[in-house]
Amino acid sequence: MQTLQVDLGERSYPIYIGEDLLSKAEYIVPHLAGRQVAVVTNETVAPLYLDKLTSALSSRNVTPIVLPDGEAFKQWETLQTIFDALLKARHDRRTTLIALGGGVIGDMAGFAAACYQRGVDFIQIPTTLLSQVDSSVGGKTGINHPLGKNMIGAFYQPKAVVIDTSTLATLPARELSAGLAEVIKYGLICDEPFLTWLEAHMDALRALEGSALSEAIARSCAAKARVVGADERETGVRATLNLGHTFGHAIETHMGYGVWLHGEAVAAGTVMALEMSRRLGWIDEAERDRGIRLLQRAGLPVTPPAEMTPEDFLEHMAIDKKVLDGRLRLVLLKRLGEAVVTGDFPRETLHATLAADYRVMVEQISQ
């Protein structure tokens, strides 16, 4: 078992990483302020892990709240069912919400905790690789709006994050790959040696080897905790965590939420960020291809949807949260292992990046 700390003054909290933590009361119960607990989960995760967790919480009054599964349900109506359940079971301000599931569950349970009676405690128990290495750490919570992803939400930190690596045994391979997109991201933006480690361990990770998974998760969370500790509300360096996300969000929005997995869209978006960084002369073709190859080996798509035009991208990118006063800012790579957030690039380079033929590019890499 490893413990990391997210350092945010009075809002600091621990991240526990290890096997079978879900069934161990000692990692969860000390973080509960009152007797009431609501476990927010979904129809896919509940049959697998809800009983186990409820047993670990047998000393408390537990209200299970089981939501439908999928990004399409990350919206106000679903959030409302959480509030309904909490009010019907008369949960008061000392209740704790526990998110048991992937990123959608964590984002919704966290936002519900931020808003319920103007804020109650919550704990993250992420059960997908993506949520374990990314969304469960850092306090971003929220829901989607028909006009944009994550447009309604709050910065709201959990009291603890409990990462049980055993839950990855039941994760579909496609979702494991989606999580690896964010793992690779940490290497690209701030940890070049981690890229080398990933090149050596990619097969072990996809084969779910426990020690490799723990190492990759801990190293990812440590990177995220460092960045979030330096910039909780994303006024600066935190935005580098969004490498590939501006392009990726455009893909998700255009295709309809849930058609592409978030990590898949980020993977294709990361390839576009690599290509743009190359066009700006900051990385060379070999470095770009090194990133693309690693994403490919993780089982991820490395080309944007064939049907999306440059105009489609621009339309969706214009209301991204990273747009400040009308100016588009992007996360790009100065070199492998160093990201910058910048609006300082020629429009033509962006257009050329959006218009590039990624299929041909990837074919050439494969040869």
Add this chain to the structure above:
Amino acid sequence: MQTLQVDLGERSYPIYIGEDLLSKAEYIVPHLAGRQVAVVTNETVAPLYLDKLTSALSSRNVTPIVLPDGEAFKQWETLQTIFDALLKARHDRRTTLIALGGGVIGDMAGFAAACYQRGVDFIQIPTTLLSQVDSSVGGKTGINHPLGKNMIGAFYQPKAVVIDTSTLATLPARELSAGLAEVIKYGLICDEPFLTWLEAHMDALRALEGSALSEAIARSCAAKARVVGADERETGVRATLNLGHTFGHAIETHMGYGVWLHGEAVAAGTVMALEMSRRLGWIDEAERDRGIRLLQRAGLPVTPPAEMTPEDFLEHMAIDKKVLDGRLRLVLLKRLGEAVVTGDFPRETLHATLAADYRVMVEQISQ
């Protein structure tokens, strides 16, 4: 013009109080981070003050958002129209929301600001006495839920509060009285000399005499700022601001939001808190009657709705936010000018308070 300061470290902000501040750019524009501004107001206030404010903001891009008027609209669907308007006009994270209206507008615009893109700036320009002395200061924002008032919300502080006393000229007399309920509350909970001042100036206040209004507003805001500065998230002393509110919320919920004005429900609830404090032997009958008489002179109801039974009250009070782990806590008076939050009272005293005949009590006072 008077300036007070709400002291909350890096979230501190000024309160400006004076005549015609609405049309003076110098109190508003310095608090705007970006070029975009959204003015959230309602159909009643917009025809009176929107143009005036928009002129003062002529150096910025202003999106007016005009909502229907009334507590009945303090709900998710109305909030959604704010998000729709912001996203359609492509407001980014540096936008500022300005609440122009009463408490409902302030609560909704503040909560919208707390949630939009995980938090943007906002400024309060309260146009009712109630919102000027209470809801615009202190950062409580939120909406109602069918199962409870203000159940969904956030603690989120404005960048500034601009109180233009001239707006009270267009306020219906009934709403002026509702505001006076909260003014009297400050005297009861923490400022006995203010009660004496109010007894001397109640007629002047109801006649809208400018200097009396400014003094009453400044003294109320100063009391609120003190309490909020000491306890932003209501873990202790801040709860004393809810004198009469637990009973009052039960009245509002039972009668249906908006049938009784908030201040009217608080006035009747305050009478119940006075009566309960008397039954506990903390204040005597003369002190109780002094409070009741002041509320009466302010033009406020001083008896709960005849149709409400003790059981109705208990049903609605059980899910009040001040209930901690199943135990009902109430704000009561140790003496005039000193409130306590306590769950330490016999259940029978509460039942007797709920069952008391307030009509007979008030008749006797009037004789």
